[in-house]
Amino acid sequence: MSQQGTVRLTMAQALITYLQEQWVERDGVETKFFAGCFGIFGHGNIAGIGQALGQMPAFRYYQTRNEQAMVHTAIAYAKTKNRLQTFACTSSIGPGATNMITGAATATINRLPVLLLPGDIFARRNVAPVLQQVEYEGSQDFSANDCFRPVSRYWDRINRPEQLITALPAALRVLTDPAATGAVTLAMPQDVQAEAFEYPADFFARRVWRIGRPRADRAALERAAAWMRASERPLIIAGGGVHYSEATDALQRLVERIGIPVGETMAGKGSLRFDHPYNLGAIGTTGTFAANRIARDADLIIGIGTRYSDFTTASQTAFQYPTARFININVASFDSAKQGALALTSDARATIEELTALLGEYRVADEYRAQAAQLHDGWEAEVERIYAIRNTPLPSQGELIGAVNEHGDAEAIMVCAAGSLPGDLHKLWRTRHTKQYHLEYGNSCMGYEIAGGLGIKMAAPEREVYVMVGDGSFLMLSAEIITSIQEGYKLTIVLIDNDGYKSIGALSRSLGQEGFGTRYLYPQEGVLPDDRFGDDVERLPVDLAANARSLGAQVIECQGYDDFVAALATAKEAEHTTVIYIQNDRLLGVPGYESWWDVPVAAVSTQPTVVAARAEWEEGRAKERLFFGQEDQ
Ligand SMILES: Cc1ncc(C[n+]2csc(CCOP(=O)(O)OP(=O)(O)O)c2C)c(N)n1
């Protein structure tokens, strides 16, 4: 039994007391794991967690505007902190809870830790159905919170206050384990939150979760070194794990020593500076011709901290060398086993360092290095070309990205998530420090941008934060502008308006579907206008600049490129959240560079454009490969 006796607390008070005492340690540095709690109160959490947070102000409570947004703020914070710190998120029951499900999916897909505490229906049941309870005829042991199960890495329901004693350590184990992390959901029945229990005092002692650097199996490591020596055209794919493991310096040393070129995923961008000669930039569907050409002929692909999404593999068409094989360095065996790889299930930094030592004086051939360097330079020239476009009457997105990149603060962090911006940014953004490029492209969730920007600013208040957001995403979730003002976290929000979905419009066109349903326009004779209506359309009376102003932001409206550059300078000096509003050309896009994405086209259609697109799709589909793993050659 306890050496120090017990403490009588409500379940919610015990929860907060425990969370305050949780720390992580990596490389000898200890960090408090929870920076506080985001929340929106309702009857499902006000008397429990709400009461506890009010009584314990040391565990800072932040009020937000939308439950999905607050989870995204927590995710962005955790990503900026390389998973060493995060937030808890409390919601009421019913819609407040289910609003967090999208956030849970975003966390789990991106392997980022967040603790979700949705309120739940009464455990004691006698007053059921309570307000917002989904009744399920087949069992009383179900609630809407069961929907969190498939999007959580750990899920539990606390039906008795003492269940916290086993649930919380299990939750913390998952949150702090780099191989297991993602959303953790502890459903909190409303009545149980307020019940008191005699908790053992020892349960609340300071607890440090040690995050190690697991090493790869020695035999597998030696085999990997042998594969690398035997390779004539190796390529590294740098994923998010390079950042989370803080392996960027180690990666640079390996690359410079051996001369291996690098392609970067959405989460891995910034692993090397953009101007490093071996950095071929973005890889895959939204990749550069430099990375995609090298990938096509690579005989050995070394994936570091990547989950091989279809954007990275160009829907499994990126690697065409007949006997291409893979080595994967990943802390999660689930990911290291992908692509039939030789799996080095281990910490990225530790394994890169061990591999570098094992490879000794080995170098790739000069000719291959020269080819990579030439492709790098060729790509830089292409970026220059796109940055220099001065389209009229409306600017192109490429030139606006160039303006933010070149005229914005060089130490800033840029954030984006959905629309046509991510693909353009992946190709064009010149990353000058490791954390500068923050893309949520696992869930690519519209509405992440502003909420995420807030989380980044909270994690790195010394940096400027540029939120790049389209009109569609802005309309979905922009109310965290208010939270940024309430809490004094300045954001610079670049709001790019093109009257709808430039991205999905272009996708629709590529499928032969003429942009149907992707513009914000009045219907004509009961039909939403597509491309066939040309400019003979009526725009909606929406004023997004006024909308942003109404939330308390300073708003600068720009007409063209020069205005936009001037606005960036004004925003840099501003003290609180500033929105730079600009319209851009909805049709002028940055092209794809020798890559593909599998979006199946209708197999039969009355539209000739669809039939033509289907034939093209079948050709692309034929290039998709399977990798079963190669024995030593
Ligand atoms: C929550 C959510 N719903 C739908 C989508 C599918 N989707 C991806 S991009 C996009 C349009 C985004 O529009 P906007 O933010 O204006 O960016 P643009 O495409 O115009 O650059 C949609 C609907 C998504 N990614 N996320």
Ligand SMILES: [Mg+2]
């Ligand atoms: Mg748009």
